[in-house]
Amino acid sequence: MASVQLQRQGSSPRQQDSPRSPEAQLGMKVEDLWDVLEPQLSPTEKLNACFESIPVEAFPPPPSQVIEIKSDTSLAEAVEILAQHRILSAPVVDVDAPEDASWIDRYIGIVEFAGIAVWILHQSEPPSPRSSSPSSALAAAVNGMSKAAIFKDLGPESASMTSGNFFEALTTSEFYKNTKVRDIAGSFRWAPFLALQKSNSFLTMLLLLSKYKMKSIPVVDLGEGTIDNIITQSSVIHMLAECAGLEWFESWGKKKLSEIGLPIMSADHIVKVYEDEPVLQAFKLMRRKKIGGIPVVEKGGNKAVGNISLRDIQFLLTAPEIYHDYRSITAKNFLTAVRKYMEEHHHEDSPLLSGMVTCSRNHTIKELIHLLDSKKIHRIYVVDFNGNLEGVITLRDIISRLVHEPPGYFGDFFDGVLPLPENSRV
Numbered sequence: 001m002a003s004v005q006l007q008r009q010g011s012s013p014r015q016q017d018s019p020r021s022p023e024a025q026l027g028m029k030v031e032d033l034w035d036v037l038e039p040q041l042s043p044t045e046k047l048n049a050c051f052e053s054i055p056v057e058a059f060p061p062p063p064s065q066v067i068e069i070k071s072d073t074s075l076a077e078a079v080e081i082l083a084q085h086r087i088l089s090a091p092v093v094d095v096d097a098p099e100d101a102s103w104i105d106r107y108i109g110i111v112e113f114a115g116i117a118v119w120i121l122h123q124s125e126p127p128s129p130r131s132s133s134p135s136s137a138l139a140a141a142v143n144g145m146s147k148a149a150i151f152k153d154l155g156p157e158s159a160s161m162t163s164g165n166f167f168e169a170l171t172t173s174e175f176y177k178n179t180k181v182r183d184i185a186g187s188f189r190w191a192p193f194l195a196l197q198k199s200n201s202f203l204t205m206l207l208l209l210s211k212y213k214m215k216s217i218p219v220v221d222l223g224e225g226t227i228d229n230i231i232t233q234s235s236v237i238h239m240l241a242e243c244a245g246l247e248w249f250e251s252w253g254k255k256k257l258s259e260i261g262l263p264i265m266s267a268d269h270i271v272k273v274y275e276d277e278p279v280l281q282a283f284k285l286m287r288r289k290k291i292g293g294i295p296v297v298e299k300g301g302n303k304a305v306g307n308i309s310l311r312d313i314q315f316l317l318t319a320p321e322i323y324h325d326y327r328s329i330t331a332k333n334f335l336t337a338v339r340k341y342m343e344e345h346h347h348e349d350s351p352l353l354s355g356m357v358t359c360s361r362n363h364t365i366k367e368l369i370h371l372l373d374s375k376k377i378h379r380i381y382v383v384d385f386n387g388n389l390e391g392v393i394t395l396r397d398i399i400s401r402l403v404h405e406p407p408g409y410f411g412d413f414f415d416g417v418l419p420l421p422e423n424s425r426v
Contacts (some may be wrong), residue, residue: 021242072182089228263392323337
């Protein structure tokens with residue numbers, strides 16, 4: 001199985017005369033603040049002070065307008081929209097809200113591949129022993145039973161050996177086509193969602209994306225009641241990559257992973273799936289452990305042969321025909337089928353075609369940021385000299401090492417975020 005080992009990068013000098021990206025220009029604002037801060041401050045304190053002084057409205061907007069999904073959109077259409085725009089989530093607009101509604105009334109939440117994955121995983125569960133109905137969740141979906149009836153029949157967290165034609169049957173069923181995004185609002189993490197105002201600081205945004213485990217944050221225009229920007233963990237990593245050569249970034253980025261306490265997660269705590277296990281087991285583990293990706297490990301060993309992320313469930317929904325010939329969709333079958341599909345459709349930039357991307361503890365944070373940004377991936381695995389897993393580093397882990405939360409920083413910031421879905425975290 002192909003793999004990518006992080007190679008050493010030469011240092012990038014600061015190029016004053018060359019055109020710089022909006023992200024790099026933002027980095028230069030940090031540089032200007034860095035130069036005038038009190039010299040007795042530690043580097044971490046200086047970074048905190050710099051980011052607290054910059055409002056989130058300064059963060060570069062996405063190259064295209066923010067993609068929104070209407071609440072009466074079907075799950076099938078929502079999946080297509082997310083996949084087409086290569087995004088993991090989108091705000092859901094309440095079609096019944098009045099035109100002059102405030103943002104908190106205009107939106108009912110954010111729909112994610114993760115939320116749709118939860119719904120899909122429910123459909124793969126066998127009937128509960130308590131259920132009086134003999135029909136499976138698949139039969140219920142195909143026959144167009146109501147959501148309530150299906151959820152009543154769902155069993156516990158068993159991982160079924162789902163056959164290759166399951167998803168073809170599911171995605172062509174009337175139930176899948178007719179279920180609306182608003183019908184799965186219970187899977188939304190925030191209701192409506194946690195958003196920032198333009199005047200909130202970069203430090204607030206960075207802490208929410210790291211310590212508070214948010215993958216994306218909408219920035220709202222209170223006057224218009226609309227979303228101006230959505231800042232993701234990936235966009236922050238891209239900003240950092242564009243800051244190579246700036247003093248504040250180089251002083252932090254030159255540190256080795258081991259110097260700043262990475263990886264946080266050791267080998268013993270890595271959640272993994274073996275290549276011969278059902279791919280649904282991988283998605284179930286991600287749902288249960290609330291993580292965004294999982295390594296696929298060789299049978300009987302500790303070497304990773306691939307990675308499956310939560311966003312990859314789109315391939316079960318948008319191209320179910322590629323699994324038709326598989327009696328069961330194992331993790332290995334899934335990776336093989338998706339890679340073949342991506343190659344045939346000329347998606348050479350897909351992370352799934354990059355193979356396993358790994359690094360060692362001796363690499364620097366700057367090198368890691370460059371690789372994560374260039375490969376457009378959300379995690380990288382730390383391996384020893386023999387290729388055995390030693391840890392995993394995510395985008396959130398890197399951002400968490402950039403800033404720290406001052407005591408009492410958020411105060412009552414979270415008080416207005418109600419109602420929250422059950423078991424949501426903050």
